[in-house]
Amino acid sequence: MNSKQKYVIAVALILIAAALIWWLGSGSEILSKDGIWVEKPLTELDKTLGLKPELEFHEKFILGLIPHVAVFSGVVGFISALLFFIFKTKKTKEIQ
Amino acid sequence: MKKIAKTLSVVLIAFTISFAQGFKVKPTGEKTFNFEDKYSRNQASFFSTTPLEDITGISNAVMGKVTFNVGDIKTLKGSISVSVASIKTGIDLRDEHLRSDNWLDAESYPEITFMIKKVGDVKIIADNKLEAKLTGDFTAHGVTKEVVADVTMTYLDESEQTKERAPGDLLGVQATFNIVLSDYDVENMVVGQKVSEDIEISINIVGSSAI
Numbered sequence: 001m002n003s004k005q006k007y008v009i010a011v012a013l014i015l016i017a018a019a020l021i022w023w024l025g026s027g028s029e030i031l032s033k034d035g036i037w038v039e040k041p042l043t044e045l046d047k048t049l050g051l052k053p054e055l056e057f058h059e060k061f062i063l064g065l066i067p068h069v070a071v072f073s074g075v076v077g078f079i080s081a082l083l084f085f086i087f088k089t090k091k092t093k094e095i096q
Numbered sequence: 097m098k099k100i101a102k103t104l105s106v107v108l109i110a111f112t113i114s115f116a117q118g119f120k121v122k123p124t125g126e127k128t129f130n131f132e133d134k135y136s137r138n139q140a141s142f143f144s145t146t147p148l149e150d151i152t153g154i155s156n157a158v159m160g161k162v163t164f165n166v167g168d169i170k171t172l173k174g175s176i177s178v179s180v181a182s183i184k185t186g187i188d189l190r191d192e193h194l195r196s197d198n199w200l201d202a203e204s205y206p207e208i209t210f211m212i213k214k215v216g217d218v219k220i221i222a223d224n225k226l227e228a229k230l231t232g233d234f235t236a237h238g239v240t241k242e243v244v245a246d247v248t249m250t251y252l253d254e255s256e257q258t259k260e261r262a263p264g265d266l267l268g269v270q271a272t273f274n275i276v277l278s279d280y281d282v283e284n285m286v287v288g289q290k291v292s293e294d295i296e297i298s299i300n301i302v303g304s305s306a307i
Contacts, residue, residue, distance in 0.1 A: 021201065024104045029149070030148045030149050031149060031187060032187070033149060033186050033187055034186060034187055035184075035186050036186065037152060037154065037186060043260075044257070045257055045258065045260060045261055046254065048250065048257075048268075049250050049252065049261075049266060049268025049302055050248050050249075050250040050268050050270050051226065051268055051270060051300050052270060052298070052300050054137060054139050054153050055139065055141065056151070057154065057184055059187070066148075089097070
């Protein structure tokens, strides 16, 4: 493994780790979401009417493992593998 | 003979009144409650589990009317419907799939309905509150099956407080029942996830007698 290949692996690992850290920070959801459900507080009248809290949809993007982090990691892995192979080939030619 | 017939009639009426189960509130007689809410606060939801995550779907486009004799809940008749296109699950792609012809087919079957047929197991909780089991025809994806819903109903006479929500007397309804997806010819896959066969449906609505 030459220095360029080591650099490619290091950059790929940093990018994938960053994506995973971002995912963990976003709530570790399996699926990416476009919004969240929030329970609205019950009014006295709601309680008297025997109602359950109404759920309200709030638009908010939440990064999930599928598809965003998985696709990003896959693309990074694919490009890294490609570069790894290209750099390996070039080095072999240089030796010859 | 006339005397016997009269006595029998009185006994029959007394018997009917004593066994009528309903709300003990000021208004009497037949009332109709409309669940249309211009502020879309009435809500129907479904809950399902998948191996990856639980799915909650919500609709605020709930419509319908019920009519009953205030003193006898067993006279309850009417239906509740939900627009399929209004259901949201929190993931746009999944919502599209839900509306597609593989799932609920919103174009061919734009509404999901519950038509009330029978009221049973009435339990009076308070003068204005009762629990019961509602038997009705549940229609989704063009298929109709009989289901039984556990329901809690609360009757409120019109007051300054109720006017904050809507004019007229109010009827709060909280109902829950389960359906089996395959009964309604629905594939139990949503965006690559296998959805549980059993779906729990909840209804949380308020109707007004003055709309």
